[in-house]
Amino acid sequence: MKLTPSDFGGSVPVDGYGPGFFRVGGKVVQGAVLVTAAGAEPWGGLDDRAALTALAGRVDVLFIGMGADVAHAPADLVASLQAVGVAVEAMASPTAARTYNVTLSEGRRVACALLPL
Template identity: 40%
Template sequence: MRMDRERDAAGPLVRGFGPAGFKVDAPDGTMGVYPALLLTATRADGWTPPPFDALDEAALAPLLGEAIEFVLLGTGADLRRPPRALVAALEKRGIGVEAMDSRAAARAWGVLRAEERRIAAALYPLEG
């Protein structure tokens, strides 16, 4: 699926997604495709996520060095409840977790960034 929108958010934007992954447009004009993805307001990085049930704070460490309100967690092709230990660990830091399937999370990223929300995202692959 291709998502067209004007660049009205700072930082990387998800421009589309499909079986190969998430197509990301960086502010410098470069484009990348990532099967799994970590996003902040300033960067997009490929990610090798752990099995979903083993997701923990350490797996999200690259996101947690920035001042964020919550992590937008894309749980893959289907919505899944994040591990309770992860939610508790992030809440101790004052960071919320918003879980949704990865397609919805990719779409929400641009909307929330356009609102200048201080968020990060971890998107599990759509396939596999």
């Protein structure tokens, strides 16, 4: 699915997604992806906590896309991110991508970690 463009002030939005991939800033990333205003990189999924805690001081909110369905992020992951000052919101990946884009367009310090559909 293609997402509606907006003004991102030079930041990198999620452009679209489909089965097993995300398109971020015009580039396709297969599998799970971590997206910040600076760009996208492959992400090792929920067990790749170092990549998420490294966001401390750079983002205020991390949207975690849990795949096709709404699910809770592991409580210990949420606690470790909150301990370093990163608020966490878990939702389905399509919703996380759209929410990331909206808050990014508002100039907020956000990131999203998306599990594939």
